[in-house]
Amino acid sequence: AQSVTQPDIHITVSEGASLELRCNYSYGATPYLFWYVQSPGQGLQLLLKYFSGDTLVQGIKGFEAEFKRSQSSFNLRKPSVHWSDAAEYFCAVGARFGNEKLTFGTGTRLTIIP
Amino acid sequence: SQTIHQWPATLVQPVGSPLSLECTVEGTSNPNLYWYRQAAGRGLQLLFYSVGIGQISSEVPQNLSASRPQDRQFILSSKKLLLSDSGFYLCAWKKNLGAGGQGSQETQYFGPGTRLLVL
Numbered sequence: 001a002q003s004v005t006q007p008d009i010h011i012t013v014s015e016g017a018s019l020e021l022r023c024n025y026s027y028g029a030t031p032y033l034f035w036y037v038q039s040p041g042q043g044l045q046l047l048l049k050y051f052s053g054d055t056l057v058q059g060i061k062g063f064e065a066e067f068k069r070s071q072s073s074f075n076l077r078k079p080s081v082h083w084s085d086a087a088e089y090f091c092a093v094g095a096r097f098g099n100e101k102l103t104f105g106t107g108t109r110l111t112i113i114p
Numbered sequence: 115s116q117t118i119h120q121w122p123a124t125l126v127q128p129v130g131s132p133l134s135l136e137c138t139v140e141g142t143s144n145p146n147l148y149w150y151r152q153a154a155g156r157g158l159q160l161l162f163y164s165v166g167i168g169q170i171s172s173e174v175p176q177n178l179s180a181s182r183p184q185d186r187q188f189i190l191s192s193k194k195l196l197l198s199d200s201g202f203y204l205c206a207w208k209k210n211l212g213a214g215g216q217g218s219q220e221t222q223y224f225g226p227g228t229r230l231l232v233l
Contacts, residue, residue: 034221043204043224044158090158100146100165101173102222106157 002027002093006105014113015083021076021108023065023091032094033074034102035065039087047089050074061085086112116141120205120225127232133178133192135228137205140186145207147188148222149180152202164188165210200232 003026013019025031032051036044048059055067065076074091088109092102117140127133139145149161160173162180170180177196181189188205205225 036224041227041229043226044206045224046221049221100163101148101160103160104150104158 002031002095002103004091004093004103004105006089006091006108008108009106010109010111012111012113013081016080019076019078019081019085019110021089021091021110023074023076023105024072025074025091025093026072027093027095030069033065033067034092034094035059035063035074035076036090036092036104037061037087038090038107044090047076081110081112083112083114086110116207116223118205118207118223118225120203120228122228123226124229125231127195127230129197129232130194133190133195133199133230135190135203135205135230137188137190137225138186139207142186142207142209144185144210146210147182148206148208149188149190150204150206152204152227153200158204162190195232197232200230203228203230 005024007022034049035047037047038044047063048057048065050057050067057065063076063078065074067074088107090107091105094102119138121136146165148163150158151161152158161178162170162172164170164182167182167185178190178192204227206222208220208222
C-alpha cells in the first residue's frame with residue numbers, strides 16, 4: 001500500500017520569498033503524484049500532477065514540483081509567493097496499477113507574512 | 115464541463131440523530147465517486163468509494179454508510195451520529211477508465227465540502 005509524508009505541518013514565509021513544501025512517498029514502483037491546494041472552508045484544487053516523463057512538472061499559479069525517484073520525493077516549489085498563496089497544501093499518491101484510490105498526506109499549512 | 119455539488123454546505127446535528135449528505139456530479143457519466151472526511155490537522159481520510167451504481171467500497175469501519183442510487187449521485191448516511199463524526203466532508207469524482215485501466219492516473223475533482231458539527 002502507498003503512503004505519503006508531509007513533514008512540515010506549518011510553514012511561514014514572507015511575501016516575495018521562495019517556497020518549498022516537502023513530500024515523501026512510499027510505494028513499490030513509480031507512483032502517480034499530485035499536489036492539491038485548499039483554501040479555508042473550500043474543497044481541494046489540483047495544482048499539478050506527475051505521471052511519467054519529465055520529472056519537473058509545471059502547474060497552475062506558478063507552482064512546480066520535481067519528482068526525485070532516488071529520494072522518493074515530490075517537493076512543491078514556487079520562486080516568489082503571493083499573499084493569495086496562503087492555504088493548506090496536500091500531497092497525494094496513487095498506485096500505478098489496480099487501485100482507484102489516492103492516499104493523501106496530512107497537509108502543510110502555509111502562512112504568508114507581509 | 116463537469117461540476118460537482120454537495121449539500122448542505124453546513125450542518126449542525128445533535129448526537130444520536132440521523133445524517134444524510136448528498137453529492138451529485140454533472141457533465142460526465144459513470145464516474146468514480148469518493149467520500150473523504152477531513153478532521154482538523156489530520157489530512158483527508160478516505161471513507162468510501164464507488165466505481166458504479168450500487169458498488170460501494172468501505173475503507174474504514176465506522177457508523178457511516180454510503181449509497182449510490184443513481185449514476186451521478188453519492189450519499190453519505192448515518193443512523194445515529196457520534197461526536198467524533200464532526201468534520202469536513204468532501205466528495206470527489208474522477209473518470210472511470212474501466213477494468214484494466216490505470217485508474218488512479220486520472221485526477222480527482224473535489225466538491226466544495228460539507229461542514230458537520232455534532233453537538
